[in-house]
Amino acid sequence: xxxxxxxxxxxxxxxxxxxxxxxxxxxxxxxxxxxxxxxxxxxxxxxxxxxxxxxxxxxxxxxxxxxxxxxxxxxxxxxxxxxxxxxxxxxxxxxxxxxxxxxxxxxxxxxxxxxxxxxxxxxxxxxxxxxxxxxxxxxxxxxxxxxxxxxxx
Numbered sequence: 001x002x003x004x005x006x007x008x009x010x011x012x013x014x015x016x017x018x019x020x021x022x023x024x025x026x027x028x029x030x031x032x033x034x035x036x037x038x039x040x041x042x043x044x045x046x047x048x049x050x051x052x053x054x055x056x057x058x059x060x061x062x063x064x065x066x067x068x069x070x071x072x073x074x075x076x077x078x079x080x081x082x083x084x085x086x087x088x089x090x091x092x093x094x095x096x097x098x099x100x101x102x103x104x105x106x107x108x109x110x111x112x113x114x115x116x117x118x119x120x121x122x123x124x125x126x127x128x129x130x131x132x133x134x135x136x137x138x139x140x141x142x143x144x145x146x147x148x149x150x151x152x153x
Contacts (some may be wrong), residue, residue, distance in 0.1 A: 034051070034052055034056070036048045042111070063123060
């Protein structure tokens with residue numbers, strides 16, 4: 001039986017998160033400070049700031065692989081929602097995708113560390129997998145989007 005810890009979801013409601021995720025959340029929070037410094041500081045600036053590296057991305061990939069081992073493969077798009085923890089993670093994923101899009105846009109005029117952009121992309125995937133896992137852990141169903149093809153030309 002999984003252990004749980006209490007956190008807040010995006011609405012301010014208390015949500016239960018599986019204990020495994022506590023260390024992942026802490027790692028993400030620490031990494032996001034590095035992402036912020038990395039994106040805000042030109043690569044040749046003084047003082048030197050920590051940078052996102054391939055190791056950060058590999059860690060995210062490992063978390064994704066570990067969590068996906070417990071999940072059924074996707075056959076359709078999954079609609080956001082489910083348990084309060086999953087809903088909060090889907091919300092975080094939306095914010096992460098927005099940060100990624102804005103960073104890619106900024107990179108057109110300002111050279112940015114490519115690893116930071118890849119990290120944001122992989123982080124949004126991790127948050128999606130964590131949301132699926134959170135629903136799986138409490139037995140919440142995944143609602144899938146299946147396109148209506150009856151009106152397709």
